[in-house]
Amino acid sequence: MMVGNWQRLLLLCLLLLSGSATAASVAAAADLKFALSEIAANFERERGGRVVLAFGSSGHFARQIPQGAPYELFLSADEEYILQLARQGLLRDEGRLYAIGRLALLVPLGSPVVADGELRGLASALAAGKLQRLAIANPEHAPYGRAARAALERAALWERLQGRLVFGENVAQAAQFALSGSAQGGIVAWSLARSPELARRSVAALIPAAWHPPLRQRMALTARAGAEAQRFYDYLQQPPARAVFERHGFALPDD
Template identity: 45%
Template sequence: MMHVIFPNSMKSLYALALIFMFGFGQAAHAEKITIAAAADLKFAMDEIVRTFRQIHGSDEVEVIYGSSGKFNMQIRHGAPYDLFFSADIAYPRELVKAGHAVGEVRPYALGRIVLWSASLDASKMTLESLASPHIGRIAIANPKHAPYGKRAEEALKAVNLWERIQSKLVMGDNVSQAAQFVQTGNAQVGIIALSLAINPELARQGGYYLIPDVLHRPLEQGFVITRRAASNPLARRFADFMDTPAARAVMIKNGFR
């Protein structure tokens, strides 16, 4: 029955496939950087890249969003990222220690976690509201590899709710997916990044409750240049750009301190 899935005519495509593989494999470009960015930066980084492009012309900057833990793992295995913006500064520090990143790890922001809902008024809630029987599912990022999920877990444990709401928890692969679970109404509430909740797209759908930062370890965020970009001038330019007032302004506007 395998011939149903792989028709014989596929064989004639092999030569073509080889041409494609080798044809595009060498398209590396010097003035191009790829940034791996924590999912909480989804909106802020888009804006920072736009500002950077306006100032520096047609430099090519590509951003990939995901969980910081995932990028940590990928960079250890040679992922082609030139800069790594992590929601937990511990990951880039570990990468430097292991020789996968170079130079200093620069802190760039402090993140905050919030309760957010698209169907209820989260601004009138507190963490205790999560125990209410009216709330079905609660979305968080996966604490195993997403810093925002880890901090959500810490905050819930600090108020003795972690065990009680265990059966209601659903986990997104990263904080953006947790937000998306709430946005689509599949979870009533989520613990997500402030930077996502105040973005106009999400803010339009519901308010948020800022979770006191005494309940969890700080979400200290940091970035680093990876080993492969050690001598890439564009990577350095972008890193320096993060210290400029223009970049700071974008970060603050997006809920980072």
């Protein structure tokens, strides 16, 4: 996916609308939508900084950065994307592990699927013919999609669900699909499922961490990072920001 002139123009417009030409441009995994938005608002209020956030698939961002996408800080849901970009010389260094993500089964209110972490309710609804669609992020480029596939394989459901899976471009879109009325549920990020915006419309259950490879989430400054991006990167490693990550359902890595 090439980053065209219109995308660069859009980012420039966002920077201008942010009120500062020195705003930090941040690419962030979709599971960070609520947590990182809160942290950025705190940073702007407490430190007087400016941050422009773009949320999406970690895999897409990892392809866009080598093609010239003007991001200064990349928060990936899969640390391997950061390490690959670092090996290409596109980042200042290998960055820092900032969180460990968790996976959840999310079902809308009134769904025939009973939400439980070991997916027994999902299996029962499938066997009873009550499950038509299940949403997950696309495993081809979304870390949470790969984790969802691993969990479904652990529950011996992956093959049985072929033809019933709806793929979101990222985990936030998968959560939207899960609650859209066309699906009976989805496997998404716990950080999204527990947000007030989704929680009032759904029930969620945490899937055991042992059921999928660890979602080690790493961040790093790109080679084009400026002073404002550096300030925000430093702020993300401080106790107030880490506390927000934890409150939104992420596990914190050891320093």
